[in-house]
Amino acid sequence: MKRILQSISMIMTLSLTAQSYDFGIVSDYSGTGDSYDFTFVATPDFDNANPNMADIQLTVAISTGNTIQTNSFTELFGTDWQVNTALTGTTLQGFGIGDGSRDIWVFSLPVPTSALTTPHSTGVGIPMLSFVVDNMPTSGEIAILENNDPIATGLAGIGFVVDNVINADLGDGNGTQDYYGQTDPTNNSFIFSSLSVGEILDNTLEVNLYPNPAKDMFGVRGDISRIHSIEIYTINGQLVKTVESEFDKISISELETSVYILKIYGDEIRSKTLKLVKH
Structure with a gap:
């Protein structure tokens, strides 16, 4: 019984000390006033002075009919970001996946030719990439696609992996691993109607x-x-x-x-x- 309790204690300790990065998207991160300018931010739950980022992937879902400017990407971390895939809701339905209401976009930073490092602190987000939703929609939403979303699992079933990933070597002797945690609970989706800010009705209320x-x-x-x-x-x-x-x-x-x-x-x-x- 004592050994069982010790094993349980070790498992609990490992789970409590697990290190990860949460993925979020932030509207108007730079404060320019453009609510449709989104920034992908990875937020660590640990301090590290010299992490080596090796491979990153982010997948977002956006209501069908809205578009992301393919020339609007600003690389904030790394210089080789790629838009691997833009699958429309109609295309997904053709695979028997989804209800046709969401398109997906996959952004990836492949293994770099030189190490990408940035010291970071617990809870302080690292801006990775920014992009613009160019038609300024007033309905629908944009959200990070969860790894367990039916679209993600459906695509994985036909050999197309769109999981969120952040591979890194933290210099702790464990080598390169995927340290993706979850989507940021406070910044994982945006309803476009809430972004149509500014004065509404009129601007006479000073x-x-x-x-x-x-x-x-x-x-x-x-x-x-x-x-x-x-x-x-x-x-x-x-x-x-x-x-x-x-x-x-x-x-x-x-x-x-x-x-x-x-x-x-x-x-x-x-x-x-x-x-x-x-x-």
């Missing part, structure tokens, strides 16, 4: 947010006497908070560190949509 970025509290400044409610959404379009009073001091201590979309509703037809960054 307000702004302060401080922005904020930590636990922020307020609305300006024409707040005309405001009757504020809705706070995640960048993925999920409503997380509604505020109907005290607009000059709004607590966000319960919200996770991320970027949020605020829809501020005023009297008559006045309304405004703003971005808030929570640290």
Whole structure:
């Protein structure tokens, strides 16, 4: 019994200390105001001063009818990124896979001719690649395709592997392994309707947010006497908070560190949509 308990303890310890990178996509990572400019970010759950990245692959799914600019790629880490595949929903259906509502795009950075290294810290994302959805859609979504998604498993069944992968040698004696963990829970998909930000209806509601970025509290400044409610959404379009009073001091201590979309509703037809960054 003692040996069994020791074995269980060792397994639990290994599972708790496993190292991995989570994959996310971030809208307007550079802060230019272009919500349809997406950046692929790999976020480690460990510190490493000299990891050797050997082979990376990211697969995204986008609602059919929307397109990614094939000349819009900006390489932020590595210089040989490739778009291996762009399979339409119709093509996938021809293989008996999916319902035709999603296209997939596969981006890969093959084994480089020289080592790619970047020191990193726990929880700090590493920007890899940026690209633009060029038709500025107001419906549908873009998301990282999970490795267990029926499209991914269906393609694997016919010999076409689109799994998310990040092979690396961490210098710990274990050689090169795949350290992909999961999709970032807060930045794995975006509903396009939430990205159509800026002033909506009209721009006569003259307000702004302060401080922005904020930590636990922020307020609305300006024409707040005309405001009757504020809705706070995640960048993925999920409503997380509604505020109907005290607009000059709004607590966000319960919200996770991320970027949020605020829809501020005023009297008559006045309304405004703003971005808030929570640290």
